[in-house]
Amino acid sequence: MKPFRVRLTLILMILIGISIVGAGLTMAYLFKDSHVGALEDNMSREIDLLTGTMEFRDMDSSEALAYYTAQAQRIGRLTQSRVTFIREDGTVIGDSEKDPKLMDNHLGREEELQAAKDGIGRAIRHSDTIGQNMLYVAKKVASENGSFKGYIRLSMALDAVEQGLNRAWMIMAGGLVLLFVAAALVSYRVAYGLTSPLEQITRVARRITDLDYDARVPLRRKDEIGQLASAINVMADSLQTQLRTIRDNENLLQSVLDNMTGGILLVNEDEQIVLLNKAAERMLDVSAADMVGRNFRELKRHFELTRILEEGLSHREPVHEERNFYNSGERTMRMDGVPMNQGGSYQGMLFLLQEVTEIRRLERMRSEFVANVSHELKTPVAAVKGFAETLLGGGVKDEKTANSFLQIIYDENERLNRLIGDILELSKIESKRVQLDCSPIHLESFFQSLLETLSKVAEKKSISLSMDVPEELFIEADEDKLRQIFLNLLSNAINYTHDGGSVRVTAASRVKTDGDETVVFSVSDTGMGIPRKDLPRIFERFYRVDKARSRSSGGTGLGLSIVKHLTELHHGTISVDSDLGIGSTFTLELPLLQEEES
Incomplete structure (x- = not known):
């Protein structure tokens, strides 16, 4: 039995059960109330009969306690109830169940208070003396000779009433079980016709939830359930197309982010890092799993970086900076930041990190290379020019000196040729053309x-x-x-x-x-x-x-x-x-x- 069918059946059974239980409780209350009322009336009549037939003696005499106790015990055996004689001040002078000397003052008891006001009082409560629920009926009594002025109280255990209620509950429980069985059969038949197509729709919905976008409802009905099945199928078609597009776009975007040589760092308006691609992880020597969702200031090792991030986030303006970072050696980083706005609402800052260490190193090398080449070329060229000008000016008459000058010019020319040859050779090697x-x-x-x-x-x-x-x-x-x-x-x-x-x-x-x-x-x-x-x-x-x-x-x-x-x-x-x-x-x-x- 499917869960929804079970729930529908249970709802019907619960409604029937609530009706039966409600009726049973009402009947039990009425039964108990009528039975207790009859007992109260009977006990009231017994007190009246006792008042008219009993011989009352002086309550202040020394024999009063023994007399009234003996009378209470005798009458209690005849009426099968507990009898208590109470003075007007609440002192017990006779009781059929307990020694009056050991009993506390009864003036504050509910039935005595009501009897003092209305002449008769009733109460139901648990008796600590006999350990049962008791019905108490007390009546204010004054003898004709004036020897007794106080209360006579009868009390009776409610065992009989409770036994009757228990029998009523047993009968009602049996009827309830039979009704539940019948209701279950009827409810199941009704629920099956309603829930079977809904279960098919539910199974398809769960398969779609589990990313099985090929699932469809096979129902071909014209009623509302059939329309629901058709709507589910149309929704599944649309969802399958949209999710395929979203997945393709996500894969493309993730591939672009993962394969970018530049680092991408996105900080939202709450100053939390929400995106960190692999290039940025390598550059900053951090893990995206550890940093995403945390404040950008937790990049404590990169003081210059956090300072630039803070400046960009506070001003919400484009940032273009280049700084040296000391992470696994000195590294030069270029940072370009732009504010992210969506629908006129500020969303944070997007930063592009580009490591330009090698570019700057090559630029320095190029500058140094040009300077060195210029210096190295200048020396032999200056020597050749100087000695050639001397010879051309006719300042050297001695042939031996002239030959030495020419030899120097020749040697410097050779050195110049070697220098140019080495420069060209090195250039070819470094450009990978060899x-x-x-x-x-x-x-x-x-x-x-x-x-x-x-x-x-x-x-x-x-x-x-x-x-x-x-x-x-x-x-x-x-x-x-x-x-x-x-x-x-x-x-x-x-x-x-x-x-x-x-x-x-x-x-x-x-x-x-x-x-x-x-x-x-x-x-x-x-x-x-x-x-x-x-x-x-x-x-x-x-x-x-x-x-x-x-x-x-x-x-x-x-x-x-x-x-x-x-x-x-x-x-x-x-x-x-x-x-x-x-x-x-x-x-x-x-x-x-x-x-x-x-």
Whole structure:
């Protein structure tokens, strides 16, 4: 049986039950009231009969207590009721159930108060003496000889009345059960015809609630229930279409928010964060689950951010600011905020967060690069111009001096060509326009050829060149780029090593913990070394530890920067370890095999 059908059946049964119970209660009340009234009248007549036949004695005599107690007990046995003789002041002088000496004053009892006023009093209450509900009837009595002046009270237990009521209740309960059974059968038949189609509609509504938007009511009736079923089906069609549109729009919006490179932060008019996309989570190093619904001031680590948010929310005007934040290092953030208004009502502020750290770093690098290039180009150009003007002006008559000037012009021109070549090479590498042409390289033959090329330069300074490269070791790399890497490293090692020193190159295979095979190279020298403060910047463009020594050796300041970029192009790493006055060691780790670019 379905819940609604049960409820309808129960409603009908309850209405019938309420009617029967109401009638039963009314009958029980009338029965009790009439029976109690008859008992009261009977007890009143018994008191009148007792007053006319009993011999009353002086209440103040010493025998009064015993006399009236004995009379109360005798009369109580005859009338099967409790008899009590009470003085006018409320003192009990005789009782059929209890010693009068132990009984309290009865002047304040309800029946005595009523008897004193009306001549007769009635009351129903629980008797603590016998532990039952009792009917009390008291009557004011004055004997003809004046020996007794007070109250005679009869009391009777209501057991008989209550037993009768209990029998009436049993009969009524039996009838009620029979009526309930009959009502249940009739109500079920009536309810079934009404609730069966409604149950079908309810099942369909629940399926729609559970996101089953294909559910429909199969009823084809012309009455009101049929119209309701048709309305449910039309509503389901409309709801299915609208929810599909809403879901598509929500998915699109969520996808846009999740894939935005800029952070979105929405703060409502109550200064609570209501939206925080993934980019904003990364930038602020917080979780949307923790921050949504909380006050924006709880972003305590970002003082500058909260200050800008507070300013925008207080003025309700567009905000365009750029600030440095110190979260996992120094970061530069641009913030653009606009007030959100809907229907002329202020809804809060929408902020777009864009991390411009890398852009600003590249701008600084570009500015520094332009300044360094201008400086580096200016030096040889100024030298060439100065010596050329001197020669053109005829100020040098000596042929030997003129030749030295021309040699200087030539050397500066060569240095200028190398500088321009290195700048162009570095520009191509950084713009990702350099493609690797990888092939297997036999490293022993490769380094032998390289050391032979540099041997004459090393001999001029009596520098010994040596290598330790396994004969069987091969690597997959771009040979021209690899030659450029080690030519720069070995040339620097020779240039910065004192006469009589040594330069050594080694190579060894290595298997990393993740199973990848690499080749570790090292280029060591016994030169002047590099101060520790300069080690972090040694691979920057135009950075020189000893500027005078670098220029005198013909260096452009771009060699190590080119080496670093070419190493990274081979998916490798490079590091340096150096001690002043002892020497330097450059360590490269390159993959044994290059991964194919997708």
